[in-house]
Amino acid sequence: MSLHFLGNSVTLENVFIASSGTVCGPLEYLGPLGSCFDKSIQDYHYGEKSFEKAERKMLRDALDICLKRERLKYHDVDLYLGSDLLNQITSVNYLAREIMKPFIGVYGACSGFALSLALGSLLVEAGFVDRVMTMVSSHNASAERQYRYPVEYGVQKKATTTFTATGAVATLLTSQKQLVKVEAITLGRVIDYGQTDANDMGRAMAPAAFDTLMNHFQDLKRSFHDYDLVVTGDLSMYGHQILKEMLQRQKIDVVRYNDCGCMLYDLSHQPVFQGGSGCACSALVTMGSLYPQLKDKKLKRILVVSTGALLSPMMSAQKESIPCIAHAISLEAVE
Amino acid sequence: MSLHFLGNSVTLENVFIASSGTVCGPLEYLGPLGSCFDKSIQDYHYGEKSFEKAERKMLRDALDICLKRERLKYHDVDLYLGSDLLNQITSVNYLAREIMKPFIGVYGACSGFALSLALGSLLVEAGFVDRVMTMVSSHNASAERQYRYPVEYGVQKKATTTFTATGAVATLLTSQKQLVKVEAITLGRVIDYGQTDANDMGRAMAPAAFDTLMNHFQDLKRSFHDYDLVVTGDLSMYGHQILKEMLQRQKIDVVRYNDCGCMLYDLSHQPVFQGGSGCACSALVTMGSLYPQLKDKKLKRILVVSTGALLSPMMSAQKESIPCIAHAISLEAVE
Known part of the structure; x- marks a missing residue:
């Protein structure tokens, strides 16, 4: 089997999802999928002094849940890949200080989830690493003040506006066979x-x-x-x-x-x-x-x-x- | 030969540098390596209305020089990887609109050069792609207002300060044997x-x-x-x-x-x-x-x-x- 890209795509044989951790915000919890998530926060500050720190705390929770499911510690993962929306991919970079393993920050705005999974999958498929953790997060209030206006301004929204989801997700990729590839x-x-x-x-x-x-x-x-x-x-x-x-x-x-x-x-x-x-x-x-x-x-x-x-x-x-x-x-x- | 990482490192056999393009700013041109660069700009605006646009123009020049050396067009490269310092990796993302090939943005601040070369090398070594272009840029004036104060403020600098280099570099990686690997x-x-x-x-x-x-x-x-x-x-x-x-x-x-x-x-x-x-x-x-x-x-x-x-x-x-x-x-x- 060839590993080479066909155009912009490649099929993979040896990349599986071993585990995940999902943390959501208050509105996501009240939505139709609310019961699907591992954990929810009810307050946008989540006991922290800033929205950015709250976002990072959610991301740490998601990572810990994901690893705990597989009884793994931070150092059992070969490589960490992460992405978020803040200048300059703040949540994952600052969280990575606690991890002490090789780390790659990618930026694809809201496409960060698929981008980090895609890149992690390529590195597992090639045999460079056995376990890759991908991490993404966004937080409504931190994103609003990053891209638009601080929420405290109470700016009137246009009808075309979307609402930045509050949540953090960790996904563990592995070369060992699992239920989903x-x-x-x-x-x-x-x-x-x-x-x-x-x-x-x-x-x-x-x-x-x-x-x-x-x-x-x-x-x-x-x-x-x-x-x-x-x-x-x-x-x-x-x-x-x-x-x-x-x-x-x-x-x-x-x-x-x-x-x-x-x-x-x-x-x-x-x-x-x-x-x-x-x-x-x-x-x-x-x-x-x-x-x-x-x-x-x-x-x-x-x-x-x-x-x-x-x-x-x-x-x-x-x-x-x-x-x-x-x-x-x-x-x-x-x- | 195993492709697997040894700790945080891996040795590679099939990744070569085919070409490069280097564009520098005025002070870099006057420095001891000034004559080494393919092109220099004498004005931080480089004919553009903003420093950010000037940085992007330098990056386009570096890319064009790099490709021209190998008589290649944008579409001859399988994958583009890029990094810069601006919120949110602005120069490469906005330049990538002109390229119309798969693109991955990475963020490693000033480590972006080695990070994008490392990642590109892994993808070439694995056989996913034959040619990867990595691109990085920074611009003193755009970085100053991003991280510190707009240059127009004339803030007094501390003795420990470093000076953000103005320049753009494109490096073409290939699986075909070349003089440098x-x-x-x-x-x-x-x-x-x-x-x-x-x-x-x-x-x-x-x-x-x-x-x-x-x-x-x-x-x-x-x-x-x-x-x-x-x-x-x-x-x-x-x-x-x-x-x-x-x-x-x-x-x-x-x-x-x-x-x-x-x-x-x-x-x-x-x-x-x-x-x-x-x-x-x-x-x-x-x-x-x-x-x-x-x-x-x-x-x-x-x-x-x-x-x-x-x-x-x-x-x-x-x-x-x-x-x-x-x-x-x-x-x-x-x-």
């Missing part, structure tokens, strides 16, 4: 359709998700019919609809497709505007809800396309449009 | 000795460089004597001296050691305080000056230990100390 990945390209509004991320990211999906299907000669479920990361209601239309215009039969930003919350009752976004959005839905269904064989194969808007607030202030990216991972129940 | 890498761990002063980076980063060097030597059973030259990224005068003392206290024989931050400038005459820092610092010295010497067999084997201070300005404002990391790559002239 990472079966294929597709790396994304940076796509920019000229959207400049930081309050309409779904619309900005839909073309990147479209590009990655089309590449995935073309590279591996697949379609929606090869999956029990295809989810995008956090396009939410507007973006999700746009992606569907883009695909249908290409005569793609869109079946069993949903968006994590629409699945994480009850959009008709919860105050999350168009739905969820943030690194934690696709990570919570995938590892909290879909991964257990793969373990139980209720799902056979799923495709997770995490989307990320790579904007820098500095460049938005300089009137630049928003670069976006999407990375895809295919997860499969092992026979 | 990436022979080994050591991934860093996040180390924090409790330093809180964002104007004394050398002191903060020295322990991370020490950790990576010690791991490298222990993992691969090597010493300074196995290299014609060992360079750290950007510890500059203070940090460079601290590292030397830390090593000597462990009875390590420190020979043929220098720091890129001290090599890039004439420290007795140029206004760069303790010396250079920034992603571009170790990248310019390595690819501008050392890589040609490896090609000409004037150097046989060198170790580059790029250091990075992973501070977030937000966390510094919250009185947190500075997490640091160092990644090492060993480059060797091919027989």
Whole structure:
């Protein structure tokens, strides 16, 4: 079997998910998937003096839960990969001080979940390492003041706004056979359709998700019919609809497709505007809800396309449009 | 031959450097290595409306020079990896819009050069891709306002300050035999000795460089004597001296050691305080000056230990100390 990429994609044989840890915030707990998560916090400060420190504490919890399940300690993992939304990937970098193992920080905005899983999977598949821990987090209040305005300003939100999910997820990859494998990945390209509004991320990211999906299907000669479920990361209601239309215009039969930003919350009752976004959005839905269904064989194969808007607030202030990216991972129940 | 990591390190057999492109700023051009670089800019704005846009333009130039040397186009490269200092890795993300190939953004602060080369090398060694382009940049004025104060404030500098190098470097890795190979890498761990002063980076980063060097030597059973030259990224005068003392206290024989931050400038005459820092610092010295010497067999084997201070300005404002990391790559002239 060749390890070489086909276009932007590669199929994998020896990468499995050994364990996960999921921690969510108050609104995520009250959403339809609330009971799926290992732990929830009821207060955005989580006993810490700042939102950033609260986010890091959630991430530490997720990591500890993930390791405890497998009775492992920090030093039993060969390599740590992490991503979050803060300048400059703050939560994972500062948490990594406690870990004392090789660490790689990646940045893909809200696509960080699939990006870190994809990269970790490549390193396990190649045989460089046996165990890789991937970690992602986002926190509504820390992200709001990073990208938009401090929540205390009480700025009125636009109808197109998405709501950054509060949560942290750790996922342990291993070369040892487990119930679920990472079966294929597709790396994304940076796509920019000229959207400049930081309050309409779904619309900005839909073309990147479209590009990655089309590449995935073309590279591996697949379609929606090869999956029990295809989810995008956090396009939410507007973006999700746009992606569907883009695909249908290409005569793609869109079946069993949903968006994590629409699945994480009850959009008709919860105050999350168009739905969820943030690194934690696709990570919570995938590892909290879909991964257990793969373990139980209720799902056979799923495709997770995490989307990320790579904007820098500095460049938005300089009137630049928003670069976006999407990375895809295919997860499969092992026979 | 096993691909597996030995501790934090791995030796590689099939990764070569095919080409490079180096662009420097005005002070780097006037420094002792000025004639080594492919191109220099004489004005920090480089015809653009902002420092950030100028940095991106330099990066595009470096990429174009690197590709042109090999008569390649953007689409001939399988994968792009990039890193810079800006929130949120701005220069590479925004440039990647023009590239339309799979892209991975990594963040390691000033260690971004070695981190992206290390990661790219792993993916080439494994056979996933044949050609990987790594790109890093930093710009004195864009970094100053990102991490400290806008240059226009004219803040008085502390004696311990380093000077962010202005430059951009593209390095093309390939699986095809060339004159110089990436022979080994050591991934860093996040180390924090409790330093809180964002104007004394050398002191903060020295322990991370020490950790990576010690791991490298222990993992691969090597010493300074196995290299014609060992360079750290950007510890500059203070940090460079601290590292030397830390090593000597462990009875390590420190020979043929220098720091890129001290090599890039004439420290007795140029206004760069303790010396250079920034992603571009170790990248310019390595690819501008050392890589040609490896090609000409004037150097046989060198170790580059790029250091990075992973501070977030937000966390510094919250009185947190500075997490640091160092990644090492060993480059060797091919027989």
